[in-house]
Amino acid sequence: MADEMVRRAQRFVNTVYGEDKIGMEVETDGITSWQLMYALTRALQYELGITGLSNNFGPTTLSRLESAWPSIGFGDTPANVTMIIQSALYAKGYDGSGINGIYDERTADAVALMKARMGVGGAYPGSDLVPKVFKALLTMDAYVVVNNGSETICDIQRWLNGRYVKRRDFFIMPCDGHYSRTVATAMIYAVQYELGMADGVATGWFGPKTLNGLKDHTLAVGSTGNWVRLFSAALCFTKRSTTFTETYGPSTAEAVRAFQRFVALDETGRADASTWASLLVSFGDQTRKGAGCDGVTKITNARAATLESEGIEIVGRYLNPGGSALPEKQIQPGELETIAANGLRCFPIYQTWNRAVGDFSYDAGVRAALSAIEWAKRHGFKNGTTIYFAVDYDAVDWEVTEHIIPHFKGVHGTVGENSSYNVGIYGARNVCQRVSDQGYAVTSFVSDMSAGFSGNIGYPLPRNWAFDQIVTKTIGSGDGRIEIDVNIVSGRDRGQNSFAPALDTSGLDTDFDTSLRSTALDEVQRYLEEIGVPETGGDGWTDDDWATIGGNSTTDAFDDVLSMDWLFTDLARLLRLRKALVQAPVLWELRKWNVLDKVADEEVKAGRRDDSSTGWGQIFAWVAIAARNYCIDKGIINGDRLTEDDRRDVWNRLHDDPMYNITTAAYLTIFNAYQTNVPRPGLNTSDSDTQEILARYNGVDEGAQKYGRELIGLYQVLERYNRISRTN
Template structure:
């Protein structure tokens, strides 16, 4: 929402500093909305007015030090110029305080705003009055809030204000937000506070959970009856970990909360704030010396290594289903005979799926779908039984916005595919925030938490996910000689115990693979175009299209239809491998229907969208919702896919999915192919389905009767063109 005074602040920057040119920035949008762009501009303006030549968005040591050395503090007696004051007034407005009229006067309204700002920050007692001290100015020129926002916790805000008030005079402690939300800055401020209370000097205290801090905490166990600053720090840490205890003394209520927390994170339940409990509250990996019963690694479990792990108390081993590299980490993927060894030694295995997953741009709904299909296939190959939870990796420090934009849709694709096409469960491996948000979205059963990465933004300031199964805390070596193995030590919660017995597994020969596009795309397109042209389907037009219709309604050329099909080659391949049939059976009708889309199809879609009709053929494969319902229900009855039976009341939702989601549409084409075999009394399509039966299946896609028979004759030729190149890719 626009604020008139913020708009005036933006205009002040533009008019005073040459539309940003003087400050080395672009002209500000005068939209009345605050944000980092505005705060950066104000920071640069402040630096400019103080004579700093190297202007920067950062309110760093130089800016802070210049305020301290030149003015000591800012008020009506030290403000050097009217524009300097206008910058302060503008910053106050951007923070939601009354900065006066942006008139360059440090007047009573400005003073009142500063007093309120100091109080909200929790530093009013340290900095009484209406002066702005350097660290307060630094806190003013950022986007931190000092009032409770977005359903924040008043208890957490009290802790934030207490920390600011108690430690603001320490050299390396800066004002943290007082918004009622735990965060990276708050987590680090807690470590600074503990180091200060342990007696560490400025310059020694660094906000890192290092050996000195750990050693000091071992002599500061708190328990019922403890009062004072150590009780406050401990209860603060509990509250920041979403434990409902009062902030202050260590009471019986706190003890009960500690016992609950210790039980949750699998620490010995003592009810006291001992070192291990302090560690679990303050840093994601906690007490790295505590024993673990689970591990994961990239090394094959041989008999000597299995014995070494068993002797060290390990029960559960995480191993990778697949390794896309043929050279890096040669034992990362489960090796032949390895699961038999794990079983023989009484150990259990939980499967992990990871290809890349180290940056946001890897993740998407389609990638999640693709990963899930691959994971199902590899889990079956290795012999993992139904009920096994597969952990899909998010192996980087995902920002919260990236979780929303990329990772949640990715896991929606994973969950939909695993749920529909297998009896496996979905787990997520990643930082705490990723794990919790995926769980909250309903896309994971359990979490494998990458807590070893304690500096990740997704770990700092976030409590342990509620559905955690494995907590990765340290890299260690177990065993010696031939039994030596490097592992990541994990704490196990018991929510997932992996698998201790395995099916025979194995690999189905002759399955389709992704098309070698570099080798075959151009030749394949030429053959598709040649074949379609030979049966009266030119590159463009035809089938009821006028030139004007083609231009305005978006007719699809043969080349465009072909490229759309190739863009989803991963999905056609995945479905064909999952259903163990030839992917050309799915590709041919989709390519044909895309190319043959006409004005009547467009009009029929509009009629359904506008409520004039209930159903029509739609989407890439031009399927009716009622046909899709019949096909999916049949496949559910046959145990081919999982799901809740659909009824006629589901037609609107099914139609929308078919129309809006090509992935859903293509999947439905595949299930319809299986259902059509049932409808014509033929065996389920397979890798060896005959040419005649393939033609009959393709004909049934268009119904029955002479038109359908013609459809089958036309599509079997297209099928053969596509299958030729699929076969070439298989044989490479």
């Protein structure tokens, strides 16, 4: 909502400074924003004589401000500086005295009120504005509880500000009632200050010195003082308590025991160093022994002995190849047998790259799931195994919403439909919890070792955590030497200690050899032209239709099919049939799509008809329902049977989602074999049976028989090049 005084502040910064002096102008919309705060920061830097202006209020700005105006109040401060202060006050919801350039009673009262809300009124008494408060003023931080924040956390924030603000590297944090990266860092500074670390030695980073120092500050029932205040604050931040206190009572001890139990520490009820560490930093006490580990090195008998001597019981290993740089990252032949023979267990991890937001999408999730299912079967992981899909970067909250959650929706749906495996997630705390909250992961493998990730700082351990990765270390010697990531184990996933026979993948289709694209397209074009299908136009199209609506040329249809080759390949491998059997009708229907199909789809969208053949494979919803139900009944796929009530939803998915449409086309080939009374299609299905299956795709009349005769030739062309690809 626009505020006229904020609009006046925006006009002030544009008129007095603007593009010429500070290199920017702000929109005069009356809405507080970081843009306005950045402009006011630059304006202050300009008044301080700083030439390299920046949006950041950094050490140079602070130092110059401390030299020029160490305390601003009733005095000779330049009017422009006072108007910067008054503009910022309005931007933060305080009275800026009309932006009159005079540090008057109204300005002084506003500054005093803000300092009180910051918790620094005792450290900086009176109404003068000091540099650290000025720095905080030029932020979007709030000093009252906002957005359903906690009053207790707000009290803690004010206490921390008031107690430590005069230390060199401690700056005023928001007092908004929310735990955040800023608050988490401030807590570590506070602990280090209480340990007696000098300015410059205290860094806000939890390391061995901090851990060792805390060993002398174990708390128990009866303890009192500021150490208890800090510890109770940490409990509040993890939502294990709501009491901020200086007395360690029985209720505190009980809250500690519950926390220790959750994070797999010894349940002592005492605030020992390990408990402090787990409250303050994601990786906790890195000297802890973990019952689990993961790594990129093959487990041999010698390495298994090293792991066992270290107390390791469960090993995480990768399903898929890791590239030439990591030749042993993937589970190696015979390795799982070695793991089991040595009394160890194994949980599988699936990761291709997954280190940037662009690696995540619904489509990519489907692809990852299909690949992971096959690799898990190839290695012999049994039904019920949880596969951990990786998010191996610091995904911020909007990326989780727009990319990671849709990705795991694809993973979860595909794994659930096509296997009896479970989906787990590897990632930072926030990522794991948010994906799990959507129901897309049963357990979490938490990358807590990455303590600097924004998704770890300020977030509690996910409720469904199975493995907590805390440190990398090398153990053993000689042939038994191995580098591992140590994992604390909750017991929610014990991995597997026996394995099924490896899946035989010989003779299955592989990815299309793209070097064959031109040759294969030429042959497809020649064949279609021989049966009366030109490169463009044809049945159902007029020249005007083609010009105004646009159809698919043979090249368009071929390239569309090639663009989804990974899906055709994965489905064919999963269902153990030839992918050309699915490609042929989809390519044909893409090429033959015409204005009548478009009209029929529009009729369904408008509610004037119930169904139409739609999408890449031109499939009716009622046919999709029948095919999917048949496959569910036969145990080929998992899921609840569909009914007529699902028709519109199925039609929408067939129309809007090419992957759903292609997947349905694959199930339809199996259903069509049943309908034509021929064996389920496999790797060696005869051409005559293939033709019958293809004909049934179009129905049961003479037109369908013609369809089958036309498509068997297209199938044979596609299969010829698929065969070359799989034998190259």
